[in-house]
Amino acid sequence: xxxxxxxxxxxxxxxxxxxxxxxxxxxxxxxxxxxxxxxxxxxxxxxxxxxxxxxxxxxxxxxxxxxxxxxxxxxxxxxxxxxxxxxxxxxxxxxxxxxxxxxxxxxxxxxxxxxxxxxxxxxxxxxxxxxxxxxxxxxxxxxxxxxxxxxxxxxxxxxxxxxxxxxxxxxxxxxxxxxxxxxxxxxxxxxxxxxxxxxxxxxxxxxxxxxxxxxxxxxxxxxxxxxxxxxxxxxxxxxxxxxxxxxxxxxxxxxxxxxxxxxxxxxxxxxxxxxxxxxxxxxxxxxxxxxxxxxxxxxxxxxxxxxxxxxxxxxxxxxxxxxxxxxxxxxxxxxxxxxxxxxxxxxxxxx
Numbered sequence: 001x002x003x004x005x006x007x008x009x010x011x012x013x014x015x016x017x018x019x020x021x022x023x024x025x026x027x028x029x030x031x032x033x034x035x036x037x038x039x040x041x042x043x044x045x046x047x048x049x050x051x052x053x054x055x056x057x058x059x060x061x062x063x064x065x066x067x068x069x070x071x072x073x074x075x076x077x078x079x080x081x082x083x084x085x086x087x088x089x090x091x092x093x094x095x096x097x098x099x100x101x102x103x104x105x106x107x108x109x110x111x112x113x114x115x116x117x118x119x120x121x122x123x124x125x126x127x128x129x130x131x132x133x134x135x136x137x138x139x140x141x142x143x144x145x146x147x148x149x150x151x152x153x154x155x156x157x158x159x160x161x162x163x164x165x166x167x168x169x170x171x172x173x174x175x176x177x178x179x180x181x182x183x184x185x186x187x188x189x190x191x192x193x194x195x196x197x198x199x200x201x202x203x204x205x206x207x208x209x210x211x212x213x214x215x216x217x218x219x220x221x222x223x224x225x226x227x228x229x230x231x232x233x234x235x236x237x238x239x240x241x242x243x244x245x246x247x248x249x250x251x252x253x254x255x256x257x258x259x260x261x262x263x264x265x266x267x268x269x270x271x272x273x274x275x276x277x278x279x280x281x282x283x284x285x286x287x288x289x290x291x292x293x294x295x296x297x298x299x300x301x302x303x304x305x306x307x308x309x310x311x312x313x314x315x316x317x318x319x320x321x322x323x324x325x326x327x328x329x330x331x332x333x334x335x336x337x338x339x340x341x342x343x344x345x346x347x348x349x350x351x
Contacts, residue, residue, distance in 0.1 A: 001028060001077060001078045001127075001129070001240060001241060002027070002028060002029065002075075002077055002078075002127075003028075003029045003031070003074055003075050003076050003077050003078070004021070004028060004029070004030050004031070004076070004077075004078045004079075004080060004240075005031045005033060005070065005071065005074070005076045005078070005079045005080070006018055006030055006031065006032050006033070006080050006082065007033045007034070007061050007079070007080070007081045007082060007083035007109065008033075008034055008040065008061075008081070008082035008083030008084060009030075009032030009033065009034050009045075009056075009082065010032065010034035010036060010040035010041055010042055010044060010045065010056075011034070011039055011040050011044075011082060011083075011196070012039070012044075012190065012192075012194050012195040012196055012199075012229070013082055013133065013190055013229055013232060013233070014032070014034070014082035014083075015044035015045050015194050016044075016192065016193065016194060016229045016230065016232075016233055017080070017082070017233045017236060017237075018030055018032060018045060018048065018054065019045070019047065019048055020230060020233040020234070020237070021233075021237065022048050022051055022053060022054060024237075028053060029053050029054075029055075029074070030053060030054050030055075031055050031056075031057060031070065031074050031076065032045070032054065032055070032056045032057070033056075033057050033058075033059050033061070033067075033070065033083075034056070034058065034059075034083070035058065035059065035060045035061070035083070036058055037085075038196075039086075039087075039196040039198070041196075041335070041336045042056065043332055043335055043336060044194040055074075057070060060105070061081070061083045061101070061105035061106075061108055061109055062100060062101070062104050062105045062108050063108070064108045064111065064112055067108060067109060067112040068112045068115065068116070071112055071113060071116045072116055076113075076116070077117075077125075077127055077128050077129070078128065078129045078130075078131070078240055079109060079113050079129075079130045079131065080131045080133065080236065080240060081106060081109055081130070081131065081132050081133060082133050083101065083105060084101060084102050084105075084133075084164065085097055085098045085101045085102055085160070085163075086135075086160065087160070087198050087199075088137075088158050088160045088161075088289065089198075089289065090160075091158055091159035091160035091163070092158065092159060092289070092290055092291075095159035095163075098159050098160055098163040099159075099163055099166075101163075102160075102163035102164055102166070102167050103163050103166045103167055103170070106132065106167040106170055106171065107170055109130070110130065110170060110171065110174050110180070113128075113130050113180075114174065114178060114180055117180070118178070118180075123179070124179070124180060124181055128181055129181050129182070129183065129240055129243075129245075130171070130174070130180065130181065130182045130183075131182070131183045131184075131185065131236065131239060131240050131243075132167060132168060132171045132182065132183070132184045132185070133185055133187070133236065134164050134167070134168050134184050134185060134186045134187075135161065135164050135186055135187060136148055136186050136187065136188050136225070136250070136252070136296050136298050137156065137157075137158070137160065137161035137164065137293065137296070138154050138155075138156050138161050138164050138165040138168060138186065139152045139153075139154060139155060139156075139186075139296075140154075140155030140156060140157055140161075140293060141155075141157065141293035141294050141295060141296070142294070142295040142296060142297055143294075143295070144295065146297070147252075147297045147298060147299035148186075148250060148296070148297065148298050148299060149250065149299045149301075149302070150186075150247075150248040150249070150250055150302055154168070154169075157291045157293055158291050168184050168186075168248075171184055172184070172246075175245065175246040176246075179245075179246075181245040182245065182246065183239050183240070183243040183244075183245070183246075183247055183248070183249065184247075184248045184249070185235065185236060185239055185248075185249050185250075185251055186248065186249070186250050186251065186298075187227055187232050187235075187250075187251040187252070187298075188224065188225035188226065188227045188251070188252045188253055188296060188297075188298045189224045189225060189226050189227065189296070190226075190227050190228075190229045190232055191226055191227070191228065191229065191318065191319070191322055192228055192229030192230065192318065192321070192322050192325070193229070193322065193325045193326075193329075194332075195229075195322075196336060197333060197336070197337055200259060200262060200263075201262060201266065201319070201322060202326060202333070204262070204263050204266045204267075205266055205270070205322075205323055205326045205327075206326070206333055206337070207282070208266060208267060208270045208274075208278045208282065209270070209274065209275075209278075209327075209330070211275075211277060211278065211282070212282070213282055213283075213284040214263055214267070214282045214283045214284060215284055215286045216259060216260055216263055216283055216284065216285050216286065217259070217285075217286060217287075217288045217289050217292060218285065218287075218288030218289075218292065219260070219285070220258060220259045220260025220263065220283075220285065221258045221259070221260060221294075222258065222259050222292060222293070222294055222295065223256050223257065223258050223259075223294070223295040223296065223297070224256070224257065224259065224262075224295075224296050225252050225253055225254070225255060225256050225296055225297050225298050226253050226255040226256075226257060226262075226315050226318070226319075227251065227252060227253035227255070227311060228253065228311065228313035228315075228318035228321075228322075230313065231253065231311040231312060231313050232251055234309065235249070235251045235303060235307075235309045236251075238303070238307045238308070238309050239303070239307065242307055243307065244306070249302060249303040249306075249307070250298045250299060250300055250302060250303065251298070251300060251303060251309075252297070252298025252299065252300040252311075253298075253311045253313075253315070254300070254311065255311075255314070255315035255318075256295075256297055257315065260283075262319075263283060264280060264283075265319060266319075266323065267279060267280055267282065267283075269319075269320065269323055270323065273327075274327065
């Protein structure tokens with residue numbers, strides 16, 4: 001990889017990936033393309049904005065003409081697509097935005113990359129790769145036992161996960177039909193620095209610090225597998241460089257925890273470290289989300305056996321690193337939660 005286009009690079013995982021790559025590689029150039037919707041924020045990238053290997057372009061992945069120009073001008077050999085609408089609650093209230101970004105946007109990226117990389121007479125240039133960053137939610141829900149593997153049938157239950165599954169099938173089709181060098185990664189729930197405060201962990205940290213109620217869906221016993229974002233970035237790097245074209249790789253943390261356990265862990269830590277008024281009485285059980293999947297769990301043996309990747313951050317360590325980061329960066333939270341998000345939050349959870 002020499003010239004990498006990272007789409008959605010001002011979001012949570014994308015910004016962490018850009019920082020990770022610039023720290024670990026000298027001879028690369030990274031172009032960050034982001035539409036800067038409410039969850040994309042250049043505050044995430046302040047530490048590298050002066051790096052000569054990095055450039056930012058504000059654009060929409062549905063704008064095929066602009067995408068084509070960027071790919072050609074910057075001689076892009078690798079596209080890593082993080083760009084997506086990803087909040088399940090929003091997908092339930094407004095599914096069309098998710099179809100546009102997550103399906104039509106991926107179709108636009110694939111088409112533009114194919115036109116640039118395909119050789120006359122067939123085949124593709126050496127060293128090119130399209131990597132679609134997806135989610136374990138495309139598999140649906142698990143019972144109390146078992147894990148998702150790369151061959152688990154797709155069974156999405158929300159407009160969000162359905163849009164991601166649709167995009168995955170498009171990427172697969174470009175490999176099956178054209179033999180375009182592609183990979184798909186499907187990760188479990190990420191956590192860490194720069195995560196927008198509509199997601200569970202930063203939402204609970206932020207609410208605790210403001211002594212707001214902590215909304216927990218249903219009984220709170222929905223189980224998720226938690227993956228520290230830097231471990232995820234390392235896995236994506238490996239797949240982009242060494243993944244077998246056409247293959248899917250599941251990326252999981254082997255850190256399954258019920259949602260209410262996550263909330264209680266945050267409360268207990270902040271109760272001790274910040275304010276004794278932060279306690280479990282702040283928990284407010286609310287009506288469960290429509291179509292809420294009960295359990296996710298990923299089997300990451302394929303990426304371990306083929307590429308040598310394993311998560312290195314235990315949840316007990318990662319959650320402390322994450323909470324400490326938010327405590328030390330309260331100004332970041334204040335900046336990114338103004339405007340559209342604040343209106344959305346107040347409409348759904350109250351002031």
